[in-house]
Amino acid sequence: MPLFMPMTSMKPLSFLLLIKLLFLGLSVAPFIAGDEHQFSFSGFSNTNLTLDGAASVTPNGLLMLTNGSALSMGHAFYPSPLHFHNLSDGTVQTFCISFVFAIVPTYKDLSSNGLTMFIAPSKNLPAAMPIQFLGLLNDQNNGNETNHIFAIELDTFQNLEFEDINDNHIGIDINSLYSIKSHNAGFYHDESGTFQSLGLDSQEAMQVWVDYHREKTQIDATMAPLGMVKPTRPTVSANYNLSSVLTDVAYIGFSSAQGKINTKHYVLGWSFGMNSPAPAINLTILPTLPSDPHTKYRHRLWLLEIILPLATAALILSVAAVVSLLVRRHFRYAELRDDWEVEFGPHRFSYKDLFHATEGFDDKNLLGAGGFGRVYRGELPRSKLRMAVKRVSHDSKQGMKEFIAEIVSTGRLQNPNLVHLLGYCRRQGELLLVYEYMPKGSLDKYLYGEVNNSTLSWDQRFWIIRGIASALIYLHEEWEKVVVHRDIKASNVLLDDELNARLGDFGLARQYDHGVEQETTRVVGTIGYLAPELARTAKGTPLTDVFAFGVFILEVTCGQRPIMQSTQDELVMLVDWVLEHVQQGSLEDAIDVRLKGHYNVGEAYLALKLGLLCSHPFVCARPSMRQVIQYLDGHIEPPELPAHQSFQALALMQNEGFDPYIMSYPSSTNVGTISSISGGR
Numbered sequence: 001m002p003l004f005m006p007m008t009s010m011k012p013l014s015f016l017l018l019i020k021l022l023f024l025g026l027s028v029a030p031f032i033a034g035d036e037h038q039f040s041f042s043g044f045s046n047t048n049l050t051l052d053g054a055a056s057v058t059p060n061g062l063l064m065l066t067n068g069s070a071l072s073m074g075h076a077f078y079p080s081p082l083h084f085h086n087l088s089d090g091t092v093q094t095f096c097i098s099f100v101f102a103i104v105p106t107y108k109d110l111s112s113n114g115l116t117m118f119i120a121p122s123k124n125l126p127a128a129m130p131i132q133f134l135g136l137l138n139d140q141n142n143g144n145e146t147n148h149i150f151a152i153e154l155d156t157f158q159n160l161e162f163e164d165i166n167d168n169h170i171g172i173d174i175n176s177l178y179s180i181k182s183h184n185a186g187f188y189h190d191e192s193g194t195f196q197s198l199g200l201d202s203q204e205a206m207q208v209w210v211d212y213h214r215e216k217t218q219i220d221a222t223m224a225p226l227g228m229v230k231p232t233r234p235t236v237s238a239n240y241n242l243s244s245v246l247t248d249v250a251y252i253g254f255s256s257a258q259g260k261i262n263t264k265h266y267v268l269g270w271s272f273g274m275n276s277p278a279p280a281i282n283l284t285i286l287p288t289l290p291s292d293p294h295t296k297y298r299h300r301l302w303l304l305e306i307i308l309p310l311a312t313a314a315l316i317l318s319v320a321a322v323v324s325l326l327v328r329r330h331f332r333y334a335e336l337r338d339d340w341e342v343e344f345g346p347h348r349f350s351y352k353d354l355f356h357a358t359e360g361f362d363d364k365n366l367l368g369a370g371g372f373g374r375v376y377r378g379e380l381p382r383s384k385l386r387m388a389v390k391r392v393s394h395d396s397k398q399g400m401k402e403f404i405a406e407i408v409s410t411g412r413l414q415n416p417n418l419v420h421l422l423g424y425c426r427r428q429g430e431l432l433l434v435y436e437y438m439p440k441g442s443l444d445k446y447l448y449g450e451v452n453n454s455t456l457s458w459d460q461r462f463w464i465i466r467g468i469a470s471a472l473i474y475l476h477e478e479w480e481k482v483v484v485h486r487d488i489k490a491s492n493v494l495l496d497d498e499l500n501a502r503l504g505d506f507g508l509a510r511q512y513d514h515g516v517e518q519e520t521t522r523v524v525g526t527i528g529y530l531a532p533e534l535a536r537t538a539k540g541t542p543l544t545d546v547f548a549f550g551v552f553i554l555e556v557t558c559g560q561r562p563i564m565q566s567t568q569d570e571l572v573m574l575v576d577w578v579l580e581h582v583q584q585g586s587l588e589d590a591i592d593v594r595l596k597g598h599y600n601v602g603e604a605y606l607a608l609k610l611g612l613l614c615s616h617p618f619v620c621a622r623p624s625m626r627q628v629i630q631y632l633d634g635h636i637e638p639p640e641l642p643a644h645q646s647f648q649a650l651a652l653m654q655n656e657g658f659d660p661y662i663m664s665y666p667s668s669t670n671v672g673t674i675s676s677i678s679g680g681r
């Protein structure tokens, strides 16, 4: 129900009071008085706005210009025409407009296009277009002076076509969507003078004041958050004589347009004053934005459009993670198993157990690395069985069965001076051998001082030599088959808790015999311990073991590596060095200085003599292990050493093309080999 009442501009407050008293609860209060025209709407219930397009007034009084439909647009006009011209001189009079609007996109800060408050000669905007034309103009008439349109645009889209400054601006438009002046949406603080920007599509209601001053021909547009007193400094202002733009009779209204992004444009309140300030909009009775139902809807939407995909993605991800975990687990612990292995069943360890026992083959459990692979300390979680796990890489399937059969058969070897094989595990490309754990480690560390204050006494050394001899006689003679160790050396001798010598690594050397064709002459063993005839035959025999054992005896007795650095920086064979001492009659100088003279002279000389005898270049000159044991135990006197033995032998060997100093061995000779030359271990 519109109200038309006389009003004097002198007493607007008392008049308002009267309205309030008379029409309490009414949200509509349009005024028309003489040539000073005014109106004010705080909400649009029961008003007579002219609407078109998607525009409608919601039941609670919101003017909704666009309803969220794609490419929709809508207009709302104050129903009556207004006279803008001064009757006496025809200039456009001073007018003031204020309105409260809100742009509510479905997703905050993502909206399309915008709205305008405009003055036009007619309520029919011919062929106004949506989207960037904001429902105001079209591509034909944009910029044409015959439009007679003045507008304030609140634009949430940057149209480069119209040289928009950004996607959140307020602009002053004359006949065109090219704004004559525009500014980032926001306001200037009265006190500080600083600019505070406002998000047009922040879903918040905001107030705008538009003032035209007749004498100054100045247009000011001011923005502020709802509830704030109008800032003194306008957000944007321009000098423009609207007299040449606006027709005398014109309509005032709103237009808005939406693109593809679901956005609703609302006007909550509106007031106008010709030749007077715009009446205040009663903010307390403004209709509320559909925040509650809309938010609920948005929540549901949010649930559907965000939570659901997220949840689905999370589900897929977690399923994928579980699957990949299972697959990785599967590969991580994957093993190779063949039917023929069933007979070795009891000796088979699961890779998973070994993996956990060694804490995933952690470096902190690394005991050492030898020629065949790395050795890790491990402990089975349940039985607390301590073990040493050697990872041997292999790539040949060929001979694998024989090799494992042999490895496993060595598991049946029972001698107190052997490191027992507890079992094995086979995987793609590698074999894991599980040995008894020897807490004291390998002998070489004691001999060459890697373990502090660990010089072994003579008795301990002799006991170690005796132990290895007894291990070898077991392998060579006492077991059902002849087992050639092929890699006797200090680093393969491990010490148990009582410092008993335990020979390790037996059987391994044979792997390469089986895995590789017999005709390829691969020398297996470690340089310095290799019998000269191996260069020719490449075939390990018990007597090549004896040769290596001879070098080992000298190593233990002299505390020197099999190939040593002489004072002239030359490499000297330990055998030759000892022999020289024998010939010079200075045997005591050959014995390890670390013993500081504390040794059994008879035993030490015997050891040196035996060492030389065993490492004799001529195969037939070497004793068997059974004889060695008898010499060691003192049952038989060893034979005298032949004079100039080594010099003759060396000459002979060099004639045959075997130069012990030029170590050109095939690739199977191992890391231990090289490091024992450089003495780096």
Ligand SMILES: Nc1ncnc2c1ncn2[C@@H]1O[C@H](COP(=O)(O)OP(=O)(O)O)[C@@H](O)[C@H]1O
Pocket (backbone or CB within 6 Å): 367, 368, 369, 370, 371, 372, 373, 374, 375, 388, 390, 419, 435, 436, 437, 438, 439, 441, 442, 491, 492, 494, 504, 505, 672
């Ligand atoms: N059963 C074991 N118990 C404790 N330590 C071991 C055991 N087997 C090997 N090791 C350690 O691992 C190192 C490397 O072993 P290995 O591969 O046999 O060396 P190499 O190839 O030089 O003979 C050894 O020097 C030793 O310190």
Ligand SMILES: *[C@@H]1O[C@H](CO)[C@@H](O)[C@H](O)[C@H]1NC(C)=O
Pocket (backbone or CB within 6 Å): 002, 048, 079
């Ligand atoms: C609204 O205005 C139109 C003309 O613009 C008029 O015909 C109509 O009667 C008015 N309605 C009310 C309720 O004032």
Ligand SMILES: *[C@@H]1O[C@H](CO)[C@@H](O)[C@H](O)[C@H]1NC(C)=O
Pocket (backbone or CB within 6 Å): 053, 054, 055, 067, 068, 069, 072
């Ligand atoms: C929005 O308005 C347009 C134009 O009046 C109409 O076709 C459409 O159905 C409306 N959409 C909704 C969701 O109300």
Ligand SMILES: *[C@@H]1O[C@H](CO)[C@@H](O)[C@H](O)[C@H]1NC(C)=O
Pocket (backbone or CB within 6 Å): 086, 087, 088, 089, 093, 094, 214, 275
């Ligand atoms: C109309 O114009 C005349 C002459 O310029 C001026 O004196 C008068 O104040 C104007 N009226 C209004 C309402 O601005």
Ligand SMILES: *[C@@H]1O[C@H](CO)[C@@H](O)[C@H](O)[C@H]1NC(C)=O
Pocket (backbone or CB within 6 Å): 140, 141, 144, 145, 146
């Ligand atoms: C402006 O519009 C008028 C009327 O529609 C038309 O006659 C005129 O050609 C237009 N001018 C331009 C520059 O488009």
Ligand SMILES: *[C@@H]1O[C@H](CO)[C@@H](O)[C@H](O)[C@H]1NC(C)=O
Pocket (backbone or CB within 6 Å): 091, 214, 215, 216, 217, 241, 242, 243, 244
């Ligand atoms: C504005 O334009 C009108 C006519 O176009 C003119 O009469 C008036 O003087 C102008 N106002 C100013 C301040 O220049």
Ligand SMILES: *[C@@H]1O[C@H](CO)[C@@H](O)[C@H](O)[C@H]1NC(C)=O
Pocket (backbone or CB within 6 Å): 016, 020, 024, 025, 026, 282, 283, 284, 285
């Ligand atoms: C706004 O409306 C409310 C409710 O009708 C009223 O109590 C209040 O006084 C009004 N405020 C102004 C400034 O008119």
